[in-house]
Amino acid sequence: MRKASALIVTAGLLMTALTACASPGTGQASCDTGATSGPASDLVSVTGDFGSAPDVHFPTPLKSSTTQRTEVIAGSGQRVVAGQMVSVELNLYNGTTGAALQVSAFDGSTAMPLALGDTTLPGIVDGLVCAREGGRVAVVIAPEDGIGANDQLGIAATDSLVLVVDIVKAFLPQADGVDQAVANGLPAVVLDANGTPGIVVPSGDLPKDLEVGVLKKGAGDKVQDDSTVIIHYTGVLWEGDTVFESTWPTRSPRLTPLTDLPAGLATAISGQTVGSQLVVVVPPALGYGPDMQGEVPGGSTLVYAVDILGIN
Known part of the structure; x- marks a missing residue:
């Protein structure tokens, strides 16, 4: 897997790709239906502390017909639920080529918001629901749950995506006053x-x-x-x-x-x-x-x- 030390795409381009491709009604993940660990996500090796840039390695091509999640660092905060807004730091890779599509600083300066609802890719929702605030997860997103073919990002229709995500903050899912x-x-x-x-x-x-x-x-x-x-x-x-x-x-x-x-x-x-x-x-x-x-x-x-x- 090729490593990268700089931001590969702008946050705006990445957010557009992660949130503009989902169809209404797709983000229905719960603790019962969200992604679990599997042979693909277990092959993603991630070292480093929460809040610091991870060292990520995986064999290529890494492909999966299902979206899988492996917990790297257990969080101690609330469990994330579908429909919730979270702030995350993430690295994104092409599972076929190993190319880094997005590399974040993981120091809070590049944290981005994600609404885990129907406007976000189902692979993201499935991969993060039921993880905990303060945790780090490795997610392998199946092609059908991902961005699809995207020439600008260098993604083919059959490519799985690999995400390494720190869940920096989970906001309230609804008013609790x-x-x-x-x-x-x-x-x-x-x-x-x-x-x-x-x-x-x-x-x-x-x-x-x-x-x-x-x-x-x-x-x-x-x-x-x-x-x-x-x-x-x-x-x-x-x-x-x-x-x-x-x-x-x-x-x-x-x-x-x-x-x-x-x-x-x-x-x-x-x-x-x-x-x-x-x-x-x-x-x-x-x-x-x-x-x-x-x-x-x-x-x-x-x-x-x-x-x-x-x-x-």
Whole structure:
């Protein structure tokens, strides 16, 4: 296997490859269905401490018809679950040629976020679900669970991929705060068994001001105005009670600076704590304004249910 000492592809290119090729509904891994160790993943030799660059060797060509995972360093943190956002350091190799496609520093400076939902390659989801925060795993991804043919990355359709991953941090999968009493008149939020919110817009006059209700009060860090947050959310139109945006159907939380959100939503989240769940009513002036934006008609009042899962 050829070794590499520099970043081979940009993080943006790698993230596009790892997250843009999955089909909806593929990321269904659980502790019962996720990858287990096998003869291919056991052939990946990895030495070095967690948080430092690993020395990786494997025989080539290394191929597998199933995605396999071998634990290299046992983590002591929470188990990773499907639908969760994690921060990882990873090296990526072509299992056929041994070529390094991505080499990270493993010192925190090149950590990247991955949402272990339906927008991420099933081989990644299967390989990381049920590993622990603070752990290192070696994953051999079967071709059908991987990127597919990619000339830019030098991957053929029949190539397995080899990943060595440090799970630096696992963010909350859903809000875990203490239930709070909410003022009358705000939209109701009803959760299903998986924590997915449904929003019931009340009858009555259209609110003219920003309104924020704390449904769950988290015990985590406080969000600052310049924070980059990990959130799950659903947005509906007050008039018509129609969902215009949601992260829940693909089980893929969003990582975003507050400054990229509508002003009213950013204001509502700033100052809240990780683990909290909010219901937010955003008037047009603090939302998308008078012009149509995507599926949002101009002048719309917006209602959001938001889980604050972490600060990156």
